[in-house]
Amino acid sequence: VDEARRRGIVAEVLDAPFGLFRLRLGARSIRCRESLSELTSAVAMSLCDDKRATRRVLARGGVHTPEQVDASDADALADFVARHERVVVKPARGEQGRGITVGVSGMDAVREAIEVARAHCDDVVVEQMAPGMDMRIVVIDHHVVAAATRRPPQVVGDGRSDVRALIERLDRRRASATQGESRVTLDAETERCVAEAGHTLDTVLPADEVLVVRRTANLHTGGTIHDVTDRLHPTLREVAERASKLLDIPVVGLDLMVPAVDGEDYVVIEANERPGLANHEPQPTAERFVDLLFPQTRQPERKKEDTRSR
Secondary structure (H helix, E strand, O other): OHHHHHOOOEEEEEEOOOOEEEEEEOOEEEEEEOOEEOOOOHHHHHHHHEHHHHHHHHHHOOOOOOOEEEOOOHHHHHHHHHHOOOEEEEEOEOOOOOOOEEEEOOHHHHHHHHHHHHOOOOOEEEEEOOOOEEEEEEEEOOEEEEEEEEEOOEEEOOOOOEHHHHHHHHHHHHHHHOOOOOOOOOOHHHHHHHHHOOOOOOOEOOOOOEEEOOOOOOHHHOOEEEEOHHHOOHHHHHHHHHHHHHHOOOEEEEEEEEOOOOOOOOEEEEEEOOOOOHHHOOOOHHHHHHHHHOHHHOOHHHHHHHHHHO
16 A cells, blocks of 8 residues: 555555555556455466365476375375375465464374364365475566565573463564564464474473474464575576466465575475565565556566566
8 A cells, every 4th residue: 555655546445454455546446455456366366275276287387286185085095194204284275374284194193183174174185295494485477576484483492481481472572573463372283393392381491492383384373484585596486487377366475395495496385365465575575566556657667677577
């Protein structure tokens, strides 16, 4: 909204809690919900909404994706868990890391994780766990605008406080730093991650010991984001732009697992039709979003840059 108004575009906030607003310039009017605009088709949105559909479209287009199985197929699930030491269990549809369990091994633990996922969506997928760092790449108008690694929440012991107190402090800090957008939830997934490290919530963590309290790195579940746009390998840039074209979506946040930011290896694990743009400042995500919606307001140097890149 601020970027639009700076360019003389009329911005009307329709429903602030829902992130809904309308932008108008002359005869052109576009409604948006945060970074989701009327330029994104219902088909593209539905492809991103269902992780099974996302994977099929990208895999057919030559984009590397992790192996995946439907949790409702008992025989296929048993074979899948036997072949993979650790897996990821997630709702087939959902966002912000809700209901996802990472690094599960053994059928008993997988079944428990499936029930957690089913609380958010009846359809559940079990996926090959890919090694590496969690990366988000934002693509606008089929051009990479920003890339960042995301790290799961962690606490550092002080030799006096138990794990529960350390997590509660971290939760308050993350909530304050993000206006309540990022919270570390004390739930079964947090307890599982703490237990895997050999602790309980009542353990007094030794001074300077680092404990990862959740495996998912989503901002909404307490993760932190670190800009790596300038270090992004050209292969990862090309893959992200190709994926946006395969999904035929003008704005998308692609989640990848990568061994190295400046390396070529990757798997794409999800596509998000409404990526958070402010999370990637100082990269010009808001500027490129308004460029997409109202191309006549682009700065002359931006127009020249786009002509050269094409």
